Amino acid sequence: MKRVLQSVLCALTCCVAVPGSPALAAPQVLKEIPASLLGDASRQKVFVLAGDADEVSNRLLIAPEQARNEDILLDTSKALPLIKSQYSSALQGVFSVHVLKGRPGVMTVIDPQAEEAVVKQPFFEEGDYIALVTSEEDNAVYNFNLLFAFNRGSKQFELKHILQLVNNEYCDRSLISVAELPVRTLGSITLASFDGFEALEKLRAANISGPQGGYKKLMTVYSADLLDTGLAAYRKGDSSSFKRVMSEALMGDDSHGACSPASYITGKYYFRQHPGWSNDLGFLLGEAGYYVESIELLNAVIAHNPERAVAYLNLADSYWAMNDKERAVPAYKQYASRMLEAGKASKIPARVAERSVGGSGS
Structure with missing residues (x-):
């Protein structure tokens, strides 16, 4: 492998003997990543020089x-621009380079804390892909992941996805969304034609x-599994496991305390395209005793989906528990009114009528 690297670097120095000229030094290797990018059994190396x-x-x-030399798949000096640090004379990279594993139905991405996260989104069945991830000195709240995959027809690494990842800036810096x-944000480009300086301005x-x-929000595998596991424990009546699972939905830790729900609940757990999912999680949070978190999420569901009757019931129950x-x-009354309008009076729980007049129904 060392011999392969040396041969590539030798090719890059354009080793042509010029009488009286000093020998060209091989470029410094900043990063070397093994990869399988072509969707077959072949292996490649990705170098940052x-x-x-x-x-x-x-x-x-x-x-x-x-x-x-003739086998090099990509050689570009435009993709990885450097910017001056505000605090020193050193240069700092704008994009970091990652090789991520392709898996059916999901994509792996890099969050602003440089940790991997997996989202539920079809990408590629086989092969690795390249992620260029923005890194800005004064921005620890969000980054952009630009995902490139090899197209066998064009023989190019094409831009397939642009993702923005956002962390909680008020508490523990964990991933929120x-x-x-749209790929058209940067235009239809390949890695060979990609200009990092220009792309950064467009992303900003x-x-x-x-x-x-906002843009289309993707669900992390972690969030999807959290609801599935919580529902399973709730239906089994396993209160210990249920409470433990639902506690994992909260941000913050013992050393810093829990984050304010207003700083993350809607951003992390409300999905416009899946309001039923968000409603179910709001319900489970309330059943686990996390009423403030439940109320925050259910209010978001209702604000964007005022016709969703069951959300009013879940919201009312959390308010009542507090x-x-x-x-x-008012939330109980809204629920009852919408159920009556839908011809579902027989499905209204008995507690709703008593509590709607301020009673003490259980």
Whole structure:
């Protein structure tokens, strides 16, 4: 393997003997990542190479493991620009390079804390893919993941997904949301034609001027599993396991205390395209005794889906459990009214009528 790397680096230095000229030094390897990018059994290496002292970019190179000069798949010095640090004279990279594993039905991404997260979104059945991830010195709240995959027809690494990952800036910095931007945000581009400086400016503009209601939000596998596991424990009547599972939905830890629900619940657990999922999680949070979190999430469900009757019942029950009858009673009345309008009077629980007048129904 070392011999392969040496041959690639030798090819990059354009080793042409010029009388009286000093020998060109091989580029410094900043990162070397094994990969299988072509959707077959072949293996490649992804290199990040330092540019010359007067260059404003690092160099990105992809080559087969058994590489010759003519076998290099990609060689570009535009994709990885460098920016001046505000606090020192050192240069800092704008994009970090990652090779991520393709899995059916999901995508792996890198959050602002440089940790992997898995989202439920079809991507590729086989093969690895390349992620260019933004890294800005004064921004620890969000980043962008640009996902490139090899197209066998065009023989190019094409941009397939643009994702924005957001962390909680008020508490424990954990991942809150993953949103997908249209690929047209950057245009139809390949890794060979990708200009990192230009892309960063477009991404910053997209962050500021996103569509009303935000971009499409993707669900993490962690969140999906959390609801499934919590529902299973609740239905079995396993209160110990149920409470433990639901506690995992909360952000914060013992050393810092729980995060304020207002700082993350809606961002993390409300999904416009899956309001039923969010309602169910709000219900389970209330059943586990996390009433403030339940109320925060259910209010978001109702704000965007005012026709969803059961959300009013779940919200009312959480308010009632907190002895907040002033808010519980109107929610019970809203629920009853919507059920009557839908011709479902027989399905209204008995407690609703008593509590709607401020009674003490259990």
